[in-house]
Amino acid sequence: MTTRIAKRWPTLRVMLAAHLPFVAVLWVLFTVVVLIIAGVVGVTNGMPDSVVHDAATQVPRWLLFGLGLDLVNTYLRLQLAHGRTRREFFGQAVTHTVLVSGFAALLVTLCYLVERALYAILDWPQTLDRTGLFTAADQYPVIFGTYWLTLLLWTVAGVLIGLGFFRSAGHGLLTIPLGLVVVLPSLVVVGNSGMPFIGDDLAVVGLSNATVLGVSCGLFVLAVGLAWAMVRHVPMKPQAV
Numbered sequence: 001m002t003t004r005i006a007k008r009w010p011t012l013r014v015m016l017a018a019h020l021p022f023v024a025v026l027w028v029l030f031t032v033v034v035l036i037i038a039g040v041v042g043v044t045n046g047m048p049d050s051v052v053h054d055a056a057t058q059v060p061r062w063l064l065f066g067l068g069l070d071l072v073n074t075y076l077r078l079q080l081a082h083g084r085t086r087r088e089f090f091g092q093a094v095t096h097t098v099l100v101s102g103f104a105a106l107l108v109t110l111c112y113l114v115e116r117a118l119y120a121i122l123d124w125p126q127t128l129d130r131t132g133l134f135t136a137a138d139q140y141p142v143i144f145g146t147y148w149l150t151l152l153l154w155t156v157a158g159v160l161i162g163l164g165f166f167r168s169a170g171h172g173l174l175t176i177p178l179g180l181v182v183v184l185p186s187l188v189v190v191g192n193s194g195m196p197f198i199g200d201d202l203a204v205v206g207l208s209n210a211t212v213l214g215v216s217c218g219l220f221v222l223a224v225g226l227a228w229a230m231v232r233h234v235p236m237k238p239q240a241v
Contacts, residue, residue, distance in 0.1 A: 011079050012092035012099075019067055019100050026063060027107040030055070031114055038115065042122065049129040050137050052115040056108045056147070057130070057190040061154040061183070064101055068158020071096065072166050076234065090231045094224055097155040105147035112137050132191035133209055149216055150186040156223045157182040163230040171230065182223045185216040 031052075038051040071093050079089045112126075116137060119126045126137040134142040157179035164175030189212055 064155040065158040068155040069162040072162030101151035130191040
């Protein structure tokens with residue numbers, strides 16, 4: 001089965017082999033750091049709110065955005081040079097964004113479980129200072145789905161912007177506002193903005209879950225369509241300078 005997958009999805013296999021272990025290692029570091037912060041805050045200021053929640057709504061999305069950029073900067077030209085077609089690369093790259101964002105979302109959800117165990121030992125309530133699609137730290141299926149959606153949007157935004165700059169500086173500058181629009185629903189689903197010039201107003205907009213999910217799916221499809229429009233015009237061979 002593994003050999004069959006490797007032959008049918010060679011680009012996907014290479015990208016997952018690089019990114020999944022990288023995400024797992026950073027997850028261990030992230031978990032250790034936030035638990036240390038929770039302990040320090042607890043000792044100095046009393047019982048803290050969920051430190052994992054505050055950090056998870058900010059840090060992982062930038063990591064996944066960077067992995068989206070890396071898909072283009074590291075693998076696009078390499079895979080084309082090894083005889084892959086643009087369609088083949090792009091289809092497996094989009095599949096990769098779904099899988100790696102889901103894997104990262106699972107690890108983030110595990111962080112909430114680990115923190116809950118620590119807080120239970122210390123007899124602290126695991127409270128959230130901000131809420132989005134989930135309103136409590138033990139709503140694990142909703143937490144997983146929320147972060148999967150959030151991280152997927154940020155990964156696709158990274159791919160879109162990466163392709164823009166891969167084409168030219170002008171295309172890259174044009175894709176920056178498009179990437180920003182793509183990730184806007186993620187601010188609503190986690191209830192935390194942390195982005196300049198936007199503030200927290202969008203994060204607390206009272207939209208229904210169905211509306212947020214519908215807009216997110218629409219923007220994902222839009223981003224994939226725009227990305228494909230750029231990929232299909234990437235030259236198959238390096239151009240002479």
